[in-house]
Amino acid sequence: MKADTQQEQDSIRVRFAPSPTGHLHVGGARTALYNWLYARKTGGKFILRIEDTDARRSTRDSYEGILRGMSWLGLDWDEGPDKGGDYGPYVQSARGVLYHADAQKLIDEGKAYRCFCNPEELEAKKEEARLNKLDPVYDRACRDLEPGEIERRLAAGEPHVIRFRMPLEGEVRFDDIVRGRFTFSNADLDDFVLIKSDGRPTYNFAVVVDDTRMRISHVIRGDDHISNTPRQVHIYLALGYRLPKFAHLPMILGGDRTRLSKRHGAVSIDHYAEKSYLPDAMINYLALLGWSLDGKREFFERQALIENFSLKRVSKNPAVFDNDKMEHINAEHLKKMPLIRKTILAYHTLESAGCIPADFSVDLSKPVDLKLIGGTEPVEDTAAEGEKIFNEREFRRLAMILNVYGNRIKLLKDLPSMLRYLYKDDFPRDEHACHTWLKEERARERIRLLADGLEELKYFDVATVEEALRSLADRLEIDAGELIHPCRVALTGQSVSPDIFWIIVFLGRAKSVERLRAAAAPRG
Numbered sequence: 001m002k003a004d005t006q007q008e009q010d011s012i013r014v015r016f017a018p019s020p021t022g023h024l025h026v027g028g029a030r031t032a033l034y035n036w037l038y039a040r041k042t043g044g045k046f047i048l049r050i051e052d053t054d055a056r057r058s059t060r061d062s063y064e065g066i067l068r069g070m071s072w073l074g075l076d077w078d079e080g081p082d083k084g085g086d087y088g089p090y091v092q093s094a095r096g097v098l099y100h101a102d103a104q105k106l107i108d109e110g111k112a113y114r115c116f117c118n119p120e121e122l123e124a125k126k127e128e129a130r131l132n133k134l135d136p137v138y139d140r141a142c143r144d145l146e147p148g149e150i151e152r153r154l155a156a157g158e159p160h161v162i163r164f165r166m167p168l169e170g171e172v173r174f175d176d177i178v179r180g181r182f183t184f185s186n187a188d189l190d191d192f193v194l195i196k197s198d199g200r201p202t203y204n205f206a207v208v209v210d211d212t213r214m215r216i217s218h219v220i221r222g223d224d225h226i227s228n229t230p231r232q233v234h235i236y237l238a239l240g241y242r243l244p245k246f247a248h249l250p251m252i253l254g255g256d257r258t259r260l261s262k263r264h265g266a267v268s269i270d271h272y273a274e275k276s277y278l279p280d281a282m283i284n285y286l287a288l289l290g291w292s293l294d295g296k297r298e299f300f301e302r303q304a305l306i307e308n309f310s311l312k313r314v315s316k317n318p319a320v321f322d323n324d325k326m327e328h329i330n331a332e333h334l335k336k337m338p339l340i341r342k343t344i345l346a347y348h349t350l351e352s353a354g355c356i357p358a359d360f361s362v363d364l365s366k367p368v369d370l371k372l373i374g375g376t377e378p379v380e381d382t383a384a385e386g387e388k389i390f391n392e393r394e395f396r397r398l399a400m401i402l403n404v405y406g407n408r409i410k411l412l413k414d415l416p417s418m419l420r421y422l423y424k425d426d427f428p429r430d431e432h433a434c435h436t437w438l439k440e441e442r443a444r445e446r447i448r449l450l451a452d453g454l455e456e457l458k459y460f461d462v463a464t465v466e467e468a469l470r471s472l473a474d475r476l477e478i479d480a481g482e483l484i485h486p487c488r489v490a491l492t493g494q495s496v497s498p499d500i501f502w503i504i505v506f507l508g509r510a511k512s513v514e515r516l517r518a519a520a521a522p523r524g
């Protein structure tokens with residue numbers, strides 16, 4: 001979907017235009033992402049504009065949260081409130097004069113008019129319409145006031161709004177890249193408000209003025225705005241402005257097929273950051289909410305998303321947000337991440353959960369050669385400069401642990417509870433599993449023998465440990481599982497774990513023997 005000509009490429013300008021009235025949520029982030037991907041793919045510009053026309057609901061906290069969420073996702077913008085640019089300001093509350101100039105132009109040309117109806121009157125009329133089973137639309141009472149009356153009421157300082165003079169007949173059309181052509185009958189559209197009585201513009205008006213002045217080429221946004229678009233198209237036409245291209249993105253639904261909302265649990269991007277999702281996994285998953293390359297491939301690195309993204313492959317159909325799938329994609333990203341990077345992240349996670357022994361932490365500014373670690377893929381990556389890691393032996397041990405755990409790791413934040421037994425003695429124990437596998441004296445006797453065997457080994461590597469356990473099982477004429485299960489429970493507190501021989505080696509001889517003996521101790 002490279003732009004056809006150099007000129008078109010130069011002029012591709014898209015924007016994300018959130019209202020700072022809440023968190024950056026999944027739907028908003030998906031809109032931001034598609035705009036960003038389109039800009040990065042075509043070499044265009046991605047603009048952030050804050051739509052704070054609703055003064056009562058807009059907050060500084062929300063504004064900061066949106067910027068934080070976008071930065072966390074790695075969606076950088078080329079122009080925006082904190083960055084500036086040639087078409088600022090990028091916050092609507094600072095653009096009042098522009099809206100007033102265009103509103104005045106529309107009034108002067110008879111395409112808009114001042115309406116002095118007060119809100120109570122309007123509400124009463126709407127109520128009456130509802131009672132008569134009619135659409136509660138504005139009855140156009142002020143559409144044709146005499147100029148003299150307007151002058152007089154303005155001079156008296158009567159509060160008023162500015163309304164669009166909607167043609168009473170005809171149709172309005174626009175083409176949507178995703179959804180095709182839309183046609184609306186003007187008779188179904190009302191004389192909607194452009195400027196409110198407090199002087200602020202409405203969303204429909206401000207968005208047209210801003211998209212035009214900011215030279216936005218493509219308006220990519222949620223399809224909840226389709227019903228606003230015919231009104232916006234009217235404003236473009238009335239002002240003689242060129243229409244941008246529209247691409248309306250499909251709705252995101254929750255598991256129950258209703259529009260995704262707080263009812264479905266957390267939907268703010270901050271929440272996923274706190275839950276330790278990887279930003280790359282998050283944007284991979286968000287990209288799939290309405291777009292697909294071929295209906296099959298699901299794993300995409302950031303660069304691959306940029307290369308493959310296309311508005312033409314955005315679906316018309318609603319997307320369903322599926323937490324399990326997102327977790328799966330996160331696990332895939334963790335799995336494919338260079339081991340050294342993953343180890344650094346894991347270390348930080350374990351450290352902040354108090355899982356790392358004090359002697360583990362040293363400053364290691366030189367790269368670690370992970371090729372020395374048996375059983376792991378070679379890793380070219382190096383630690384970021386100045387990144388605090390730990391002593392090399394422990395670092396390698398953690399890297400190997402992560403490697404053995406493989407895709408059992410779905411989220412980094414699960415690591416402290418998953419791995420605590422490797423670093424601390426007060427690890428979580430599944431009492432039921434302990435009871436099942438260790439209640440019989442016979443089972444305890446066997447793991448005592450295993451402890452004896454491990455103590456005598458000359459080498460303590462995975463192959464030797466495995467050989468020792470299996471030959472003990474042979475000698476006892478039992479299945480190896482009869483040793484492995486109680487041993488696993490004794491060492492890890494759980495009935496499932498990765499390969500037990502690796503676990504024994506990770507724990508080391510002394511700790512393994514100590515835990516086996518403790519579990520084998522006679523019961524009172």
Ligand code: GLU
Nearest residue numbers: 017018019051207221225
């Ligand atoms: N401020 C609007 C919103 O948050 C933006 C709509 C648009 O992109 O035109 O929904």
